[in-house]
Amino acid sequence: MKRLNSMKLIRLATVATLGSSLVAGSVSTFAAENRTGTTDNEVTFIEGDDGGGGTVEPPVEPPIEPIDPIDPIDPGADGPLNLMYVPKKMDFGSVGISATDAVYNMIAEEITGSGGTVSAPYVSFAQVKDTRGTHEGWDLKVELSNFTTGSGASAKTLAGAQVKLSDPVIDHAGTSAPTASTVTIEPGSKVSVMSAADGQGAGTSSVIWGDQTQLTDDAADPDIDVVENEAIQLLVPASATPEAAKYTATMTWELSSTAGVGGETLPQ
Structure with a gap:
């Protein structure tokens, strides 16, 4: 037991x-376990301070490399909204007087290779840099003076002459590009050539006139002596009756902010 x-x-x-x-x-x-954690991240953006300094970025790949730096209009400009570049010269060449309405293509501008030893036809363009960080709109306008033979009392005016900027292309690295359209510029009137609504155009934006591929092909064609940019034209009516002389005009470009109080446009 x-x-x-x-x-x-x-x-x-x-x-x-x-x-x-x-x-x-x-x-x-x-038993209680913990297998996750968090880390705070922070960055505060302020207005850019590079302004108009530095060089202008070519909006289309140049047909020659390397190239000389493209200087901005005002290298000393340090504000956050700047007009960086506009066409240096619109040369319509030496043309025969016509008794009818006439259209003259611009001689293509050129880009210079490093050291200035070579050059090649290049598109014409205007460039805006916006580093304000507000995503507010802006507008680029151009005004044309009369084509005249001088400034004295005997100066003659090419009455009715206009400049046409056709088929613009926008180059913009961001997702909200500004807009542009074909315009005809009459003397004494301001015409918008590129504009950005609120939320558009932050960063660098370029409006381009001309087809670089066509310009490069024309330059290589032995039968073409002068390469023309057909996107920029001088329109001269028959009534202008020009004299056998050189006529010159000036284009004035103006960049404005559209972020004013009550929606008005304020120059920058």
Whole structure:
């Protein structure tokens, strides 16, 4: 009888030990754990301070490499909204007087290779840099003076002459590009050539006139003496009756912010 009691004790002890193991395992399963964490990140943007400094970025790949740096209009300008570049000269060449309405293509501008040893026809363009960080709109306009033979009392005016800028292409690195369309510029009137609504035009934007591939092909054609940019034209009506003389005019470009109080346009 004592032996049987001993076995019962052993069995009871075994059961008790197993039971305690089960309880301990249950407590371990529901222990609190942490496997994630967070790190705060922060950056504050302010108005850009590079302004008009530095060089102008060619909006179309140049047909020659390397090229001389393209200087901005005002390298010292340090504001956040700047007109960086406009065409240096629109030369319509020497043309015959016509008794009817006439259209003259502009001689293509050229880009200069490094060191100034070579040059090649290049598109014409205007460039705006906006680093204000406000995403407010802006507008680039141009005004044309009369074509005249001089400034004295005997100066003659090419009455009715206009300049047409056709099929503009916008180059913009961002997702919200400004807009442009074909325009005809009459003397004395301001015409918008590129504009950005609120939310558009942040960063660098260029409006381009001309087809670089066509200009490069024309330059390589031995039958073409003068490469013309057909996207920029001088329109002269028959009524202008020009004299055999040189006529010159000036284009004045103006960049304005459209972020004024009450929606008015404020010059920058």
